[in-house]
Amino acid sequence: MEELGEITGLIETHSTSQGRSVSLLRDNFLKSTLLPATFLDNCWVRLTNGNSIGESRRIKLFVPTNGDITPDRNWANTDTGDPPITYQLLRYLTWDDWKAAINRGLEGCYYVDEDSITILANTRQYNMPTWIERAADFIGATIRHGTTTDNYDRLSLEDLEIIEDAGVLRVNIPQLSTSDVLIVKGYRAYAALATDAATTTCPKKLALAAGKKEAIKKIAIGCPGEDRTYWERQLAKAEMEFTLASRKYTRRVPKDLYVGQPSNYGDPARLTWKDMK
DSSP states (O other): OHHHHHHHTOEEEEEESSOBOSSOEEOGGGOOSSSOTTTTTTEEEEEOSSTTTTOEEEEEEEETTTTEEEESSOOSSOBOSSSOEEEEEEESSOHHHHHHHHHHHHHTOEEEEEEEEEOOTTOOEEEOOTTOOSGGGEEEEEEEEOSSTTOOEEEEEOSOEEEEETTEEEEEOOOOOTTSEEEEEEEEEOOOOOSTTOOOOSOHHHHHHHHHHHHHHHHHHHSOGGGHHHHHHHHHHHHHHHHHHHHHHSOOOOOOOOTTSOOOOOOGGGOOGGGGO
């Protein structure tokens, strides 16, 4: 989030040894006779160390001649200037807004995944894995023969039908042997990060592009009318950056699949000599 904020210029990290009370933060770095009192309008200050670490407050008053920041309500505790106090200035968005933007972005980033479905006797229709949310996210299916790991025989399954019923995706297939396993492949969205310690396997550049797009989108929706044109242009640029990052990091698998129609898709990595005829 900090890197994303720095990329967009909407999060600045500072440190000060001038001290902080429960109702005031002073930083000589911001002390200036040239800055207007409105310089930190629509900004939040977030403490990143000390007795009130993690607390955020909207900036109520900024006095540039002294470098003084007054929050809209007091912090829980007071800190001295030893060690230096570190803090962040957040423009337009709160810390929670940044978290939400990154999670919305991750949910719009996809990777290729697969899941197994156990074959049942006298059953031809199966629910798709819940992570395949749309018919368009389905890539294809294979039949897995054998019971030895790393020594399976996999055959492409082309005789199938995708059915979408009240938001539930199902697949119709021929009756298979219960000793086989149906493997379905599709595009899966990266999971949201539930905590600050959570991690993701999403490529960093893709995650940054997605988070930037969602953050600017929120600003463009809520900004004053006189600023909307500027932020709409920034949003268009961010959307293009995300599109380019998606093309680079999300492997698109060629397919010829339509809802309710048989698939002609065959994954080259899964073909056997029988499929090469």
